[in-house]
Amino acid sequence: MGLKGNAAIVGAAQYKPEKYSTAPQMFHLEQVADLASQALADAGLKARDIDGLCINGPHFHEASSFVPAMAAEYLGLAVNFAEVVDLGGTTAVGMIWRAAAAIELGICQAVLCVLPQRMAPFGPNDDPSAMARAMRYGGHSTQYGAPEAEFDLPYGHMGQNTGYAMIAQRYAAQYGYDQRAMAKIAVDQRTSAQAHPDAIFRGQELTIEQVLASKMVADPLHILEIVMPVAGGAAVIVASPEVAKRCKSRGAHITGFGERLGYKSPSYSPDMTETPVGAAARSAFAMSGLKPADMQAAQIYDCYTITVLLSLEDAGFCAKGEGMRFVLENDLTFRGNFPMNTHGGQLSFGQAGSAGGFSQVIEAYHQIAGKAGDRQLKVCDQVFVSGTGGVMSEQGVLILQGA
Amino acid sequence: MSNKPMPLATALSAPFWEGLKEGRILLQICASCQEWTFYPRRHCSHCLSHDLSWEQVSGCATLYTYTIARVPTLPEFASAELQILAVVELEQGVRMNTTLIGLEPDQIKIGMALKPVRAIVSDDGTVLLRYTGADVQMVERDERPKAPPVADQSNEPTRQKIDVKDIETLRALVSDQFSDWSNQVLVDQALINDFARLSGDDYWIHTDPERARKEGPFGGTIAHGALVQVLMSRMQVPLSFEVTGFNNMVNYGSERLRFPSPVPAGSLLHSRVRVKSVEVLPKGTQMIMEFNIHVVGQERPAVINDLAILYM
Numbered sequence: 224m225g226l227k228g229n230a231a232i233v234g235a236a237q238y239k240p241e242k243y244s245t246a247p248q249m250f251h252l253e254q255v256a257d258l259a260s261q262a263l264a265d266a267g268l269k270a271r272d273i274d275g276l277c278i279n280g281p282h283f284h285e286a287s288s289f290v291p292a293m294a295a296e297y298l299g300l301a302v303n304f305a306e307v308v309d310l311g312g313t314t315a316v317g318m319i320w321r322a323a324a325a326i327e328l329g330i331c332q333a334v335l336c337v338l339p340q341r342m343a344p345f346g347p348n349d350d351p352s353a354m355a356r357a358m359r360y361g362g363h364s365t366q367y368g369a370p371e372a373e374f375d376l377p378y379g380h381m382g383q384n385t386g387y388a389m390i391a392q393r394y395a396a397q398y399g400y401d402q403r404a405m406a407k408i409a410v411d412q413r414t415s416a417q418a419h420p421d422a423i424f425r426g427q428e429l430t431i432e433q434v435l436a437s438k439m440v441a442d443p444l445h446i447l448e449i450v451m452p453v454a455g456g457a458a459v460i461v462a463s464p465e466v467a468k469r470c471k472s473r474g475a476h477i478t479g480f481g482e483r484l485g486y487k488s489p490s491y492s493p494d495m496t497e498t499p500v501g502a503a504a505r506s507a508f509a510m511s512g513l514k515p516a517d518m519q520a521a522q523i524y525d526c527y528t529i530t531v532l533l534s535l536e537d538a539g540f541c542a543k544g545e546g547m548r549f550v551l552e553n554d555l556t557f558r559g560n561f562p563m564n565t566h567g568g569q570l571s572f573g574q575a576g577s578a579g580g581f582s583q584v585i586e587a588y589h590q591i592a593g594k595a596g597d598r599q600l601k602v603c604d605q606v607f608v609s610g611t612g613g614v615m616s617e618q619g620v621l622i623l624q625g626a
Numbered sequence: 627m628s629n630k631p632m633p634l635a636t637a638l639s640a641p642f643w644e645g646l647k648e649g650r651i652l653l654q655i656c657a658s659c660q661e662w663t664f665y666p667r668r669h670c671s672h673c674l675s676h677d678l679s680w681e682q683v684s685g686c687a688t689l690y691t692y693t694i695a696r697v698p699t700l701p702e703f704a705s706a707e708l709q710i711l712a713v714v715e716l717e718q719g720v721r722m723n724t725t726l727i728g729l730e731p732d733q734i735k736i737g738m739a740l741k742p743v744r745a746i747v748s749d750d751g752t753v754l755l756r757y758t759g760a761d762v763q764m765v766e767r768d769e770r771p772k773a774p775p776v777a778d779q780s781n782e783p784t785r786q787k788i789d790v791k792d793i794e795t796l797r798a799l800v801s802d803q804f805s806d807w808s809n810q811v812l813v814d815q816a817l818i819n820d821f822a823r824l825s826g827d828d829y830w831i832h833t834d835p836e837r838a839r840k841e842g843p844f845g846g847t848i849a850h851g852a853l854v855q856v857l858m859s860r861m862q863v864p865l866s867f868e869v870t871g872f873n874n875m876v877n878y879g880s881e882r883l884r885f886p887s888p889v890p891a892g893s894l895l896h897s898r899v900r901v902k903s904v905e906v907l908p909k910g911t912q913m914i915m916e917f918n919i920h921v922v923g924q925e926r927p928a929v930i931n932d933l934a935i936l937y938m
Contacts, residue, residue, distance in 0.1 A: 352843035354843075355844070356842070356843050359844070365631070370665050372631070372633075372634070373635070373639060373665070374633070374722070374723060376631040377754055378723050378756075379698075379699045379711060379725060380699070380711055380723040384697075385693050385699060389711065389712075389713060391693075392691045392736065393690065393691035393736065396691070396735075396736035438696070439696045440695075440697050442693050442696070490690075495691060
C-alpha cells in the first residue's frame with residue numbers, strides 16, 4: 224500500500240524568519256512567485272517544468288477561494304493537479320505527500336508546494352482592525368453555529384497555549400513530569416540553531432535554568448517552551464524520477480507518509496495523551512519498510528516542548544511514558560546521538576505560521592541533500608518528519624530517504 | 627454589558643441552554659446505540675443515527691485535565707480570580723470544556739470529583755456551566771458585572787510623616803517596589819458614555835457597543851485612555867508615608883503618560899504606585915510618583931502615569 228518512493232524533494236526555498244514588525248510586506252501572490260523561483264533555482268529547474276500545485280487556502284491574502292487558479296494565472300503556469308491543503312501546522316507534510324502521490328499516479332511531473340506567510344501590504348480601503356479582530360480568537364471560528372464559538376470561547380478556551388498545557392497536565396498526571404527534561408528539548412534545539420545562519424534565535428544560547436525561570440504562561444508551560452511567531456514562507460519542489468535526473472542535488476525521496484485527524488479540540492479525543500501522530504507514524508513506517516531505529520535524524524514539529532515529547536513517544540522512538548528519560552539520556556543536538564530538529568526546530572528557528580512546518584521538511588531535505596552547512600550530519604539517508612496542526616489534533620508524518 | 631464571548635444558541639442547542647437557565651442539565655442520548663453525545667448535534671456522534679433525545683443528568687463529573695492561564699486568554703478574562711481552564715468528564719462519559727471556581731490551586735487534582743455550578747453571566751439569564759469541588763458549598767453564582775464594594779478606609783495604616791525638608795528620608799522612599807493595590811473601580815458603558823459627552827470624544831469604539839463588536843479590534847467598546855487616567859481620583863492607594871511641612875503642593879503634570887493596554891467596557895480597575903524619584907528644584911521639591919492602573923488580574927498596566935508632584 225502507498226507510495227513506491229519514486230517522487231523526491233528536489234528543491235526548496237524558505238524566507239529567513241523575521242519579526243512581523245520588520246519583515247517586508249508582500250502580496251501573497253508575489254511571495255508565491257518569489258519563493259517558487261528561488262526553489263526552482265535551488266533545484267535547477269525552469270518554471271515550465273512545474274505541472275502541479277499545492278497551496279494554502281486559509282489565510283491566503285488575495286482570495287479565500289479559487290486560490291490555485293489565481294496563483295497559476297499569476298505564475299503563468301498550467302497544471303494537471305491543484306490542491307488546497309488546510310491542515311494548520313501539518314499543511315507542509317500534507318502538501319508533500321499529496322504531491323508525491325500525484326506524481327506516482329502519473330498526473331504530473333513536478334509539483335510546487337508553496338505557503339506564503341509574510342504580511343501583505345494594507346490597502347487604502349482595508350480595515351486595520353480586521354486583523355486584530357481575527358487574532359483575538361486565535362484559530363477559532365466565531366461563526367454562528369460553530370461548536371467552538373458556542374461551547375469553548377464563552378469559557379475562555381481559546382488559542383493554543385492552554386490546550387497544549389492541558390495535554391501536558393494530563394500527561395503529568397498519568398506518567399509523571401520532569402520539567403528539566405522538557406526544558407532540555409528547547410535547550411538542545413537552541414544549541415543546533417547556533418549553526419543555522421537564518422535561525423531567529425541565533426546568537427542567543429539558552430540554559431535549562433533560563434527556561435525554568437522564564438514566565439509561566441499556562442501551567443506547566445513556560446514562555447521559552449512556546450514558539451515565537453515570525454514572518455516567513457516556504458516553497459518545495461517535488462519531482463518525478465525523470466525530472467529529478469535533471470536536478471542539481473540529491474533528492475529526498477518520499478517513501479512513506481501518514482496522516483491522522485479526528486477532532487479539533489483535544490478535549491474530545493479518546494485519550495489526550497495518545498496523539499494522532501502515532502497512527503500517522505505507523506502508516507509511514509509500514510509504507511517505507513523502515514522503523515524508528517532506522518532514522519538518522521528526526522525533524523519533529525515543535526510548536527511546544529510537549530508536542531515533541533508526545534511525538535517521540537507516539538511515533539515509537541521510545542516507549543509510552545519514557546519520553547522524559549529519553550530526552551535526558553540522549554543528546555538531541557546535531558552533534559548528538561539522536562539528531563532532532565537540527566535547524567533549531569521552530570522553537571529556535573521561528574514559527575512562520577502554518578508555513579512553520581516547512582522548516583522541518585526543508586531541514587530534512589537539506590540534511591539528505593548535503594546542504595545543511597555547519598550542522599550537516601555525516602550520514603543522513605533516512606529522516607523522520609512530522610507535522611502538527613491545531614492542538615495536536617491533525618498530524619502527519621513523512622519518511623524521507625536519500626537515493 | 628461585557629465584551630466576553632457569549633454562547634449563541636442554535637435551534638439544535640437551544641434545549642441545552644434553556645435547560646441551564648431553568649436549573650436542569652440536559653444531554654442528548656441515542657436511542658439506537660444508547661451512547662451519550664456532547665456538544666449538541668443533529669446526529670449521534672457514535673453511530674450517526676438521528677434518533678437523539680434530551681435527558682436530564684446530574685452534571686457530576688471528574689476532572690480530566692486543567693491548566694491555570696497565567697496570561698488571561700482574553701483581556702476580558704482577567705479578574706482577581708485565577709483563570710482555571712478545565713476539561714471535565716461527566717458520569718455519562720462525555721467531556722466538556724469549562725472553568726473551575728471556588729478551588730485553590732493546591733486543592734485541584736486530576737481525577738477529583740466535581741460538581742456543576744450555574745454561573746449567571748448576563749442580564750438575559752444566560753447560564754454557563756462551571757465546576758467546583760464535589761464538597762464545595764456552591765450551586766449557583768451571579769457573575770453579572772456589578773459595582774465593586776466601596777473602599778473601607780476605617781483601618782487604613784498609619785502613615786509615616788516626613789517633613790518636606792528631610793530630603794534624605796524622602797529619597798529613601800524611592801523604590802522599584804509598588805505599593806499595595808487600591809480599591810477597585812468599575813468602568814462600565816454608562817461611565818464611558820458620560821465621559822464621551824463631557825470630553826466630546828464620542829468615537830464609536832468607545833460609545834457604540836454593536837459597531838465595536840462587529841468592526842472594532844477588541845470585540846467590543848473600550849474606555850477612553852483619558853477616562854481611565856482620571857479615574858485615578860476614585861482609587862485610594864494605600865501609601866506608607868505622608869509629606870508634611872510644605873506651604874503648597876501642586877500637580878505639576880506628567881513626565882510620562884502611556885496607555886499600554888485597552889480597557890474593555892465592564893472592566894474592574896485598580897492601581898498602585900511607587901516613588902520614582904525625588905529632586906530638589908529651584909521652585910521646590912519634586913517627587914515623581916509612578917501610578918500604574920491595571921484591569922484587575924491583568925499583568926500589563928492599562929495606564930502608566932509618572933506624575934510630578936511639586937512641594938513648595
